[in-house]
Amino acid sequence: MEFFLEVLIGGLLAGVMYSLVALGFVLIYKASGVFNFAQGAMVFFAALTFVGAQEKLGLSLWAALAFSLLLMILLGVLTEKIVLRPLVNQPPISLFMVTIGLTFFVEGLAQLMWGTKVYPLELGIPDEPVATTIESLGLSATNLPTVLQEINSFDLIAAIVAGVLVAGLAIFFQITKIGRALRAVADDHQAALSIGIPLKSIWAIVWSVAGFVALVAGLMWGARNGVQFALTFVALKALPVLILGGFDSVMGAIVGGLIIGALEKLAEVYIGPFFGGGIEIWFAYVAALLFLLIRPEGLFGDKQIDRV
């Protein structure tokens, strides 16, 4: 039972890391109704800029953070001006295709600017069991159940970061004027324009916020595996999360991440050996697709009702 719980908790925490990436997709989808294929590349670009600014420009950690954020905002603004603006009112497939092109451009730009080396990323977050962290603070962890003692501090902090992001974004979308405008734009570009919502500014804002989310995801994933090109692949982990949670739900991204993380880890450990192992990557997609058959809009996605 203890082992089962360990796998389950490990899966839930891994799922939170997927949610961090999925959030960026959700933001863009909510604002423009397009699936941003470039989100993984943005995660890579953000993380590489952060470490590159420290290594090559000699910036301090905080200066590099500010620099990376500025660059992500610049990238967002330029994407709106150069890539999206000419495609206002075009079919969603055109917007989707353009994000594929953007992916390769952003990947190439990142490597051109900062090189192709692997950079370790130390954020000062302890990567050790919670019990060790608690003891290093001069406290006792003996009262905690063993399974909780063994939770990794880094994963726990990543979960807290994701939680804060989700809460912040939920408030942003539900309460603020910009958030409401974002939802209106996502619903119908032309209708939003006709009631005076500044589409261009809204898109620039949302791409900048997605850039910020990419930076957070890039830092957490980079601290886990080092900053390298493979960060672009984290997008693959976010896709089943989005299918399950819904493409336009911030809450769906987090709940979907938790479910996918737990399911794939349990499947790998308990079912994997019967298939020779290595099933988690496709199992997550199978689980998401099965769910799609039951609820096509995802767990928290908006149900589309069209008048015939």
Add this chain to the structure above:
Amino acid sequence: MKSTKVALSLIVFVLFIGCSESPNTDSVVQDTDASDTQFFGVAGYRVGPYGPNGAPVATGYLDYLQMLNERDGGINGVKLTWEECETEYNTSKGLECYERLKTRNPMGPTAIHPMSTGITYGLIDKVPVDQIPLITLGYGRTDASDGRVFPWVFPLLSNYWSLTSAIVRFIGKQEGGLDNLKGKKIVLLYHDSAYGKEPHQLLKAEAKNFSFDLSMIPVPHPGNEQQSQWLRIKKEKPDWVIVWGWGVSTATSIKTAKKVGFPREKMVGNWWSGAEVDTLAAGKGASEGYYAATLNLAGDHYPVIEDIKEHVYDKGNGGDESYIGTVLWNRGVAMAMLTTEAVRNAQAKYGNKPMSGRQVRWGIENLDLSQARLDSLGFGKMVPPIKVSCEDHEGSGLAGFQQWDGGKWVSVSDWIQGDSDLVRRQVEESAAKYAKEKNITPKCLGE
């Protein structure tokens, strides 16, 4: 509005100029049309997911060629020229590179190093037709070690089965003798690809020979999430874990091992899971004690490296200086040395002029680099001695072992030979099967 656009354009321009890496274009393309030169086609990868691993190898390779030109005026008076083609470690791009490189000089390329098992498989049927030797040092098709069936393919130094067997012997040594492996539990954590499955056959045979329990756990590509694999390992409590990873997969293995509390001193990577990019990416304090096999030793204390510094880098040429002395850069240097020594060998027979692919093939097949010759070339113990023959295109079968001490790789063993009889038997069986499929009559090609 216009000024904003101009300002934005300027920022982007300045970032491009200020931050972009400046590749040494001189070293990428050099007078490839000259017919009185020895032309080297380099199919490398510096960008993409495996760029961090590929860039030091390609840089080391080109740095050595450049050093020979600067120091010796080439090989016996024949200047060396080269062109690099970016494959991104992608098979289709690698095949395109091959088609391009083979036409870039009247004599064709000296030899091709595809630097990828996938590209190797794509070229095996092409190189005999084009008469271009294929050198696959430390990767590729293992049974190509039988030169009677694969006369144009050279998995020089050691193949994957020799490596696997050497790893078992290394673990046996750590356990106080091969007999002590009985009842021990060993896990092979492998990249779920053709590359990752290469050691299965031989490892199963070794498990039977020494009565140890073997579990094989795949890591799905790209391997940047290994929580469940390591929880399985934690549950199974193995005595050793063999890491057969590549790129991000290796760093993630090391990092996750730390996370679940598995001792790094009980992990042995193969030679593609034992570079600085792997251990550094895993983060501070994660990799100490981790072992890895190697084809070549790390370090910049070899005379040949002093020569490269003096004749290439001190003159403002060369690639990224931070690569010097790393495992993968040294591997690139060693690859270049084996290729140029094959050319020198061929020149001894055919005369001091540019060598054709067929002549270089003979040069590789008759390569004999003793320790004394390696010393005179300035390589010392960086690579093991090698003696290639028609029957044996591997030439050494040795593997070294190194351990990460927190800042660098430290050699912890002499060159270790696996069970060469077992390896040879399996190579010949597999090659014979291939020969039957392709209707090849095994024979030595001679000149």
